[in-house]
Amino acid sequence: MSEPITHPVAGPLAGPLAGVVADVLLADVPEAVIGEVIAELLPAEGPQALTDDSVEAVAAITELVEAATRQVFAPDPLADPVAALTSPTPTPQPTGPAAAAAARANVDIRPVDTHVDVAAAVSVLDGVFAPGAGNHFYPPSLLRNLLAAGAPVLLAWDGGAPVGVVLALPGWTANGQPLVQSGPLAVLPTARGRGVSAALKLAQRAWALDRGVTEIRWTFDAMAAVNANLNLRRLGATVEAFLPGYEGLRDADSPTPLPYDRLLVAWHLTGEPATPADDDTELVWAVAATDGLPVLDPAWTVAPAALVAVPTDISALRRNAPAAASAWQHAVGGVLQEALASGWRAGWDPRGAYRLTAPTH
Incomplete structure (x- = not known):
């Protein structure tokens, strides 16, 4: 058995109860999130509802820790859900490209399967998509329901700290073939630039292939250069469609008045990934940047290939120059x-632009 943690627990249980929790909390439980989980399990009155009797307090906290670290109902969609809950089997560690990518990123990627894992996933999503918002981007109850549906929710751990997460749902194509519909992928700013996103996606790929699924689909912000580079160039996903205004109406206080456009991509997991050509023959910049604003060249429609520039950091532009961000979205989205x-293929060029290739007739 692991040695107990001897340092105090931070968060909602800091204070008199911290020492009690430290006495019963095992060292392999990340203390950064355990306090949040236990607080969620407490009565509405909070920690003060616990008795002052030390023996009873230890017993109560011990029970709460056990509940927090208990496995969430997370059946494999291709397995017996009751057996998965009552007799869980260890999840095989990813091998091949997934394991190599995790090693390069210096993270351990594991499925979410306990209440502590759920809290860790929520904390990463909040840190990326809702910092300081005062509410959860994905509430714990929603993640638990996704898990109950057999969803692969994968967490990247850097030691005892969660630094990345990717969500998905098992589903079916229009013709009834199984697929994985991938959802939000989040990596904390402190862990970016070392390949955590690619490692999470490759772990997701391994999960799908282990279950005989050969296609993963997702959408991403068409203006996000970093995402486009990861999805199209590094992973080799294929652009299936442009979805204007996919997220519906923006909030009234959004820095840009336009709904974000999305690209739908399909990642075919068998065969060779798509690799964009780098030949510059008769290449036209359909959208180029001049003084920070987009400039259109209508000649792209008769060229065999064209480049479509996007801002390096569209999030910063939306915050600091919303009018310019809207101009970029109109120009890039229109092209x-x-x-x-019209049947053109879209990839990503290392110069920071979409590369469009005209259809062959």
Whole structure:
């Protein structure tokens, strides 16, 4: 058995109860999130509802820790859910490209399967998508329901700290073939730039292949250069469609008045990944940057290939120059929508632009 933690627990249980928790909390439980989980399990009155009797307090906290570290109902969608809950089997560690990517990123990627893991996943999502918002981007109850549906929710750990998460749901294509519909992927700013996102996606790929699923789909912000580079160039996903205004109406206080456009991509897990050509023959910049604003060249429609520039950091532009961000979205979205509707293929060029290739007739 692991040695108990001897340092105090931070968060909602800091104070008189911290020592009690430290006495019963095992060292392999990340203390950064355990306090949040236990607080959620306490009565509405909070920690003060616990008795002052030390023996009873230890017993109560011990029970709470056990509940927090208990496995969430997370059946494999291709397995017996009752057996998965009552007799869980260890999840095999990813091998091949997934394991190599995790090693390069210096993270351990594991499925979410306890209440502590759920809290860790929520904390990462909040830190990326809702910092300081005062509410959860994905509440714990929603993640638990996703897990109950057999969803693969994968966490990247850097030692005892959660630094990345990717969500997905098992589903089916229009013709009834199984697929994985990938959802939000989040990596904390302190862990970026070392390949954690790619490691999470490759772990997701391994999960799908282990279950005979050969396609993963997801959407991403068409203006996000970092995401486009990861999805199209590094992973080799294929752009299927342009989805204007996919997220619906923006909030009234959004820095940009436009709904974000999305690209739908399909990641085919068998065969060779798509690799964009780097030939510059008759290449036209359909959208280029001049003094920070987009400039259109209508000649792209008769060229065999074209580049579509996007801002390096669209999030910063939306915060600091919303009018410019909207101009970029109009220009880039207009070209992508027209090109993809006409059968052009879209990839990502290392110069920081979409590369469009005209259809061959």
